[in-house]
Amino acid sequence: MRFELSHVSGDARTGKLITSHGAVQTPVFMPVGTLGTVKGLSPRELISDLESQIILSNTYHMYLRPGMDCISEAGGLHKFMAWNRPILTDSGGYQVFSLASRCKITDDGATFQSHIDGSKHQFTPEHVIDVQRILGSDIMMVLDECPPAGVTRSRAQEAHQRTIDWAKRCLIRFQETEHLYGHHQSLFPIVQGSIFKDLRRESAHQLIEIGFQGYAIGGLSVGEETQTLNEMVGVTCEELPKNKPRYLMGVGTPENLLESIERGVDMFDCVMPTRNGRNGMLFTTEGVLNIKNQKWASDFSLLDCGLNTYVSQTFTRAYLRHLFQCNEILGLQISAMQNLALYGWLMSGAQRAIKENRYSSFKKQMCEQLSQRL
Numbered sequence: 001m002r003f004e005l006s007h008v009s010g011d012a013r014t015g016k017l018i019t020s021h022g023a024v025q026t027p028v029f030m031p032v033g034t035l036g037t038v039k040g041l042s043p044r045e046l047i048s049d050l051e052s053q054i055i056l057s058n059t060y061h062m063y064l065r066p067g068m069d070c071i072s073e074a075g076g077l078h079k080f081m082a083w084n085r086p087i088l089t090d091s092g093g094y095q096v097f098s099l100a101s102r103c104k105i106t107d108d109g110a111t112f113q114s115h116i117d118g119s120k121h122q123f124t125p126e127h128v129i130d131v132q133r134i135l136g137s138d139i140m141m142v143l144d145e146c147p148p149a150g151v152t153r154s155r156a157q158e159a160h161q162r163t164i165d166w167a168k169r170c171l172i173r174f175q176e177t178e179h180l181y182g183h184h185q186s187l188f189p190i191v192q193g194s195i196f197k198d199l200r201r202e203s204a205h206q207l208i209e210i211g212f213q214g215y216a217i218g219g220l221s222v223g224e225e226t227q228t229l230n231e232m233v234g235v236t237c238e239e240l241p242k243n244k245p246r247y248l249m250g251v252g253t254p255e256n257l258l259e260s261i262e263r264g265v266d267m268f269d270c271v272m273p274t275r276n277g278r279n280g281m282l283f284t285t286e287g288v289l290n291i292k293n294q295k296w297a298s299d300f301s302l303l304d305c306g307l308n309t310y311v312s313q314t315f316t317r318a319y320l321r322h323l324f325q326c327n328e329i330l331g332l333q334i335s336a337m338q339n340l341a342l343y344g345w346l347m348s349g350a351q352r353a354i355k356e357n358r359y360s361s362f363k364k365q366m367c368e369q370l371s372q373r374l
Contacts, residue, residue, distance in 0.1 A: 001138065001186040001213055003245045003266075009359035011237065011264040014351045017054075017245055019138040020183035021078065021086045024053045026245065026266040027350050029257065029343045030088060032274065034058045035065070036081045038340075039274055040333040043083045049310050050340050054085060054138075056269045059131055060092030064114050064121075068134045076136030076181045088269070089137035090249070091128045093144045093190075094218070105145060107162060125169035129177065129187075136181045141216060142170035144190040149223030156194035159219075163192045164206045171210060188247060190218040195228050197235045204239035214245040217265070221251045230259050237264035254283060254346055254370045258363045261350050273343050277335030280324055283342040287372025289317075291335065296321045303334075309341040346370075 005015040017024040031038045031046065033055045038046060046052040057077060074080035077087060093110070096103055102113040109124030125143045132140040143166045145159040167189040174187045189207045193199030207215060217236050220229050233248060240246050247267035248260050257268055273283065280292040285306030289296070296317040303320065304312040311334045323331030346366065353362035 001184065003214065003243065005243060007355045007357075009354040009357045010262065012261050012350070012354050012359040013242075013264060013266060014354040015245075015266065017086075017266070019054075019086045019186075021084060021138055022053070024086060025351060027257075027261050027347055028053055028267055029347050030054050030056045030267065030269040031340055032056050032058075032269055032271045033081070033083075034271070035061050036077065038336070039278070040329070040336050041340075043081070045337065046083075046340075047085070049337065050344055052085070052340070052344070054088060055083065056088045056090065057081075057135070057137065058092060058095065059089050059128060059135065059141075060095035060123075062089075062135060063092065063131050064116055068131060072134050072180075076134070078136060078181075086138040087135075088139040088247075088267075089132050089135050089141065091132070091141040091143045091190075092123060093128075093141075094146050094250070096123055105162075107165065109143070109166075110145075125166040126173040129170050129173040133177055133180055133185070136179070136183070136185070138183070138185060139214070140174070140185055140187050142167045142187065142189045144192060144218055146192065146219050146222070147194055149195075151194055153194075153196055153199070156192075156196055156199055159194070160192045160199050160203050163190060164203065164210075167207060167212075168210060171212070186213040188212055188214045188216045190216045190249070191236050191240075192219045193232075194219055195224055195232060197231070200232055200236050201239050204236055208239070208241060212244075214247060215240050216247040216249050218249045220248070221256070221270075226256070229256070230263070233260050233265060234263040240264075254343070255367050257343075257346065258350070258366055261354075262359065262363055273339035274336045277339040278332045280335065281339075282320075282335060283339045283370065284374070285342065285345070285369070287370060287374045289374035291317065291321050292324050293321075303338055304342070307338075307341050307345055309337070311337045312341060 007014045104111045111122045128143045144163040147159040191203045193203045248265045284304040299317040353359045
């Protein structure tokens with residue numbers, strides 16, 4: 001993998017992330033395919049209708065079901081899910097630690113109970129590398145400890161240091177092992193430190209000293225204020241190498257993305273566009289709307305005249321509301337596609353604005369426009 005930085009506008013950047021499964025133009029939003037699928041959408045729709053460049057899948061969930069024997073026999077995750085573009089897999093750390101009552105953390109790793117059947121498992125730094133070798137993702141993540149919001153500084157320090165130690169062990173395992181399916185894999189560590197600026201800086205510095213091909217920012221969007229999130233992203237990006245990709249994990253709203261791009265982030269993922277879409281919240285170029293509201297029952301305008309995609313230009317708001325009222329699966333699919341199309345459109349617009357050195361004004365306009373409640 002290599003990263004080519006092409007344009008800057010302030011601290012906002014655009015570039016190209018080149019992997020064995022193709023190039024990714026940044027900044028980029030990665031649809032989340034937790035279980036080896038972006039819920040309700042086929043690879044053909046993601047590619048032909050939404051022009052998705054890269055997707056994310058989850059190590060924890062794929063490890064539990066269908067399991068690594070199945071993925072290995074299939075020839076890796078790309079073949080298993082019929083996706084021939086890049087895949088990033090997270091380490092499963094966030095999912096493990098979110099199971100607080102089911103998880104025990106030591107310096108060796110995390111022991112947890114499956115949310116499916118209660119069976120006992122352990123993730124060590126070495127094990128998550130082995131699992132992601134079997135998955136065959138283009139970008140792998142180290143195991144990290146993600147503390148919840150509101151922790152003390154001493155608790156944040158402990159999680160930060162454990163994450164550094166685990167990153168070292170992950171890198172050793174990565175260097176000891178080979179890719180399994182004829183394509184190269186890259187490994188990203190995760191900057192932690194909760195809401196403490198000095199810990200964020202220290203985490204970034206220590207990870208840079210170890211040396212990786214890209215860097216992720218974790219432990220945010222877990223309950224902290226938006227202003228704090230922005231501050232932590234800004235502090236971290238100031239420390240990270242300019243010639244390496246920066247990935248903000250699990251964030252977030254269109255406004256979150258715009259603010260983070262301005263601070264130098266290149267890659268994003270979040271379940272928000274698909275999950276909120278399935279609950280009836282639509283992100284459009286005019287603002288946000290709840291398609292379940294009665295006001296849309298006789299509104300025969302298109303979903304989003306500002307987007308040139310199939311669902312946006314084909315279906316009306318009245319029809320989509322009808323599908324939700326009837327619990328039709330098509331409604332969930334249309335909503336997910338609309339929201340992912342909006343996120344893709346936003347990333348393309350950000351790329352153009354950066355290239356034309358007008359990102360600041362673009363961000364201001366988009367934040368005002370997309371935050372409207374319809």
